[in-house]
Amino acid sequence: MSFIKKCPKCNSINVVEDKKRGEIVCRDCGLVISEGSVDTGQEWREFSYEDSSEKRRAGAPVTFTKHDSGTGTKIGSGSDVYALPTSQKRKMLRLKKWHSRSSTALERNLKYAIIELKKAASILNIPQAIEEESARIYNLAVRNGLVRGRSMEAVVVGCIYIAARRYGLARSFNEICKEMHIDRKELGKTYRFIARELNIKVLPSGPEDYIPKFASALGFSAKTQTKAQDILKRAKSVGLTSGRGPTGLAAAVLYVASLITGEKRTQRAIAEVVNVTEVTIRNRYKEILEKLDLEEELKEPVKKLEEEDKTEILLE
DNA sequence: AAGACGAAAGTGGTTGA
DNA sequence: TCAACAACTTTCGTCTT
Numbered sequence: 001m002s003f004i005k006k007c008p009k010c011n012s013i014n015v016v017e018d019k020k021r022g023e024i025v026c027r028d029c030g031l032v033i034s035e036g037s038v039d040t041g042q043e044w045r046e047f048s049y050e051d052s053s054e055k056r057r058a059g060a061p062v063t064f065t066k067h068d069s070g071t072g073t074k075i076g077s078g079s080d081v082y083a084l085p086t087s088q089k090r091k092m093l094r095l096k097k098w099h100s101r102s103s104t105a106l107e108r109n110l111k112y113a114i115i116e117l118k119k120a121a122s123i124l125n126i127p128q129a130i131e132e133e134s135a136r137i138y139n140l141a142v143r144n145g146l147v148r149g150r151s152m153e154a155v156v157v158g159c160i161y162i163a164a165r166r167y168g169l170a171r172s173f174n175e176i177c178k179e180m181h182i183d184r185k186e187l188g189k190t191y192r193f194i195a196r197e198l199n200i201k202v203l204p205s206g207p208e209d210y211i212p213k214f215a216s217a218l219g220f221s222a223k224t225q226t227k228a229q230d231i232l233k234r235a236k237s238v239g240l241t242s243g244r245g246p247t248g249l250a251a252a253v254l255y256v257a258s259l260i261t262g263e264k265r266t267q268r269a270i271a272e273v274v275n276v277t278e279v280t281i282r283n284r285y286k287e288i289l290e291k292l293d294l295e296e297e298l299k300e301p302v303k304k305l306e307e308e309d310k311t312e313i314l315l316e
Numbered sequence: 317a318a319g320a321c322g323a324a325a326g327t328g329g330t331t332g333a
Numbered sequence: 334t335c336a337a338c339a340a341c342t343t344t345c346g347t348c349t350t
Contacts (some may be wrong), residue, residue, distance in 0.1 A: 280341060
């Protein structure tokens with residue numbers, strides 16, 4: 001088994017391998033568990049003169065997380081300029097000044113925005129791939145003139161939120177607002193505006209995105225988590241999910257699953273982790289019990305668990 | 317005493333006129 | 334723009350284990 005299954009930081013099993021980047025990333029807390037794994041891609045060595053024109057390359061990959069995509073030029077301030085004769089030196093320094101002044105408003109905006117973005121991404125523990133996507137969205141937003149008149153912070157965080165949604169990252173709107181100390185109204189308005197103008201469809205996050213995250217935070221086994229996903233699927237097919245808050249539903253489903261597998265947590269404990277009230281959990285829980293007949297399953301598990309306990313003891 | 321349950325009143329967001 | 338509305342929260346009392 002070469003693949004790490006659990007995140008060492010948050011203990012989540014929602015761990016994804018990104019072959020392109022050679023990284024193993026936790027989708028819940030964004031921790032990069034391992035990087036620099038072997039690149040199985042094509043090798044670029046040259047063996048003949050013809051190869052040199054096809055294969056030779058230079059520079060770092062193009063990225064949106066640098067304001068000039070990492071391809072800009074700078075006139076250095078190194079000692080070689082000062083080593084030149086006086087007239088030449090003056091000329092070089094003048095060039096340097098004009099070169100830096102000639103950067104456009106757009107470039108300047110991007111430069112600061114990307115600093116903001118990196119700050120926000122590190123506070124929110126956003127994986128690199130999503131940070132890149134956020135930067136791409138911000139790029140588009142600036143080029144379409146959507147940033148003027150809005151606070152840069154709100155736009156940047158809005159872009160992160162949109163990117164996180166598109167990647168199915170389990171970060172709720174409330175969480176982001178709280179961690180970034182941003183007004184909910186402002187962020188909501190801003191991200192919706194950007195999504196609309198750029199024609200990006202932001203699908204509301206579903207409860208399934210949150211199950212792995214909350215399950216690991218509560219210390220549930222994989223079995224309970226699978227059970228929760230299973231119950232959720234059934235709840236969906238009966239139409240219990242429409243119009244309900246995704247976090248509340250995830251909480252209720254986890255609660256039921258915990259009863260079935262015998263890993264019971266109190267409603268309060270779950271409510272605290274999930275950030276909803278016990279009442280909400282109860283309401284969803286009640287609905288689930290009404291529409292899905294789970295009675296047998298709620299009684300059965302205890303026996304099952306006892307059997308498993310015995311086998312575990314025998315194995316030891 | 318802790319947990320589960322539910323009623324009642326209040327809050328913030330969505331929808332439709 | 335405003336009122337109606339559903340979902341959710343807060344608060345609090347009751348019941349069960």
